[in-house]
Amino acid sequence: MITPPQSQHLHRHKGLALPPGYRLPTDYTLPHQDTPLNLPPDHSYSLPELVDIAQSSNPTTRVAWNAARDSALATGLTRAAYLPQLTASVIGGYGYLNTHISNSTMHGSPRISGEGEVQALSLSWLLFDFGKRSASISAAQQNSLASNILFTGAHQKVVYEVTSAYYLTVAIEAHIHLIEQALHNTRAIERAVKARLLNGQATVIDTARAEQATAQAELNLVQTRGDLENHYLALMTAMGISPTTRLSLQKEADRALTVHDVTLSEKMVQESVARRPDVLAAYAKARASRSQIQAARAEFLPKVSLSGNAAYGVGHLGLSGLGSSPFSANGNGFGGLILGQITMPIFDGGMRQAQLKRSKDQADSADAQLRDTRYHSVQSIVSAENTLHTGVSAYQAAQKIEHTAQTAFDAALASYNTGEGSVTRLLDLQTSLFNATIMRSDSYYTTLIAAASLAFATGSLGDANAVQNSITDPYEATP
Known part of the structure; x- marks a missing residue:
């Protein structure tokens, strides 16, 4: 039997594969149709x-x-x-460094360690x-x-x-x-x-x-x-x-x-x-x-805007391994800043x-x-x-x-x-x-x-x- 030209073309170039019987599978997750309203049939x-x-x-x-x-x-x-934007943030961390020093005047293995925390409140307000x-x-x-x-x-x-x-x-x-x-x-x-x-x-x-x-x-x-x-x-x-x-x-x-x-x-x-x-x-x-x-x-x-922040920090820094007396420092502090800003796009x-x-x-x-x-x-x-x-x-x-x-x-x-x-x-x-x-x-x-x-x-x-x-x-x- 001679294959028609169109069939030959389809055999050479396979495209989209249709499901068997040209029928899609049933999706059982599809929501069911709403139930009929409870309306009096005799009315x-x-x-x-x-x-x-x-x-x-x-x-x-x-x-x-x-x-x-x-x-x-x-x-x-x-x-x-029109309202100001307020953002609160807390930053904390811990750092540690251990190294070795050896020269004609100093030798030892100093260690530097520290930890700290900063609590900040930021303000941004577009005025005009x-x-x-x-x-x-x-x-x-x-x-x-x-x-x-x-x-x-x-x-x-x-x-x-x-x-x-x-x-x-x-x-x-x-x-x-x-x-x-x-x-x-x-x-x-x-x-x-x-x-x-x-x-x-x-x-x-x-x-x-x-x-x-x-x-x-x-x-x-x-x-x-x-x-x-x-x-x-x-x-x-x-x-x-x-x-x-x-x-x-x-x-x-x-x-x-x-x-x-x-x-x-x-x-x-x-x-x-x-x-x-x-x-x-x-x-x-x-x-x-x-x-x-x-x-x-x-x-x-x-645009004219106002920005500012207020921060409170707590920290500790330690140094040891250099000589006989280790060094340590503790501190905390409060700071704030208010800035005015004019921006001009160029x-x-x-x-x-x-x-x-x-x-x-x-x-x-x-x-x-x-x-x-x-x-x-x-x-x-x-x-x-x-x-x-x-x-x-x-x-x-x-x-x-x-x-x-x-x-x-x-x-x-x-x-x-x-x-x-x-x-x-x-x-x-x-x-x-x-x-x-x-x-x-x-x-x-x-x-x-x-x-x-x-x-x-x-x-x-x-x-x-x-x-x-x-x-x-x-x-x-x-x-």
Whole structure:
């Protein structure tokens, strides 16, 4: 057998050796998944309740909270630069020397030994640095503010994701109900066709078409129930709880959907932009980057500092082996010193200049990021408003279509039961009715999601109550 060129190449150059069966070994040290929450399974959970659970369970909020705490600690670390630095030290040791001397005037084996201890307290205090510490603190404060804002934004994002996943899930549940209604209609048509077939008023083809419509509705029901399970798992994931958790969802009651003849003015859009967490965080980071420029410029200026120390020493020195009288000395003493210092950097190989250039580049990038965030936020607000208006108009139109389709189907079914009309026409009207009901249901839940999207885009979707307020009147949250 001729080996393909690619196989020959692989035989000549052995690279990464994959495990047998292309499967990695199991790591039994991997932490197990968290156990499901102890939530009452017999309770029907509303959307605000699901949001409350998600805000305390979703890992995203925990990560954002830790980031905010780290930023607050960083601010405290920069403030410590204003305080003096005190260092205590104790130095002790023992020395011994044994040698031999032999000459015309002196001979012997002298030994020198000694031990001592020094206790010292050192002080270092930076008094003036032309605003470097102040700029560093300002930058840390702005970064901490950005982290706190992003923590709020993380909560808003969780609320929005849970809201969207919830409405998608209940929309699929509504699909199941509508398919069951369609299945009920097709079975009624099938019974009517078989009744006419017994009377010789229908054909086998009519019966087959009716049975096919019933089978298609049953297939749609099975597939939609599978989709419901996938959407339920997505909802549990958005909440940050175990997918094995089984909750009963409260059904969303139909409500009148209307949009007032009000559009977001330029002022309303700008005020909404100024309330968005991503815009506020980007603005705080831009201000922090400008403070970093001030800190980098201060490195070119002198610094005034104070240093000092206080020490207490204890020692003993012994000398023997030179003559007949050994020598020894004991002593202790206290000393202190305070110094003032002015340091002026002269040459550092371009390090400070490079740091200043880097700070300016970061500030320019932060300003550009702020502008980009503002542009995208305006786009998302206007787009969400347009989607909401479109959704409400589509829902109102779908209601009319569903009403006329229902009237036509009921009339056609009644006529067919009395021996008039054709099964083809009846099945076409049933299909039109089913499509109309699905369109009405989809437009309804799409409008609810669009209302939540507008509240999220304007920075108003902060808690579970804001979800309901945004759906009742999406303009209440905007000035």
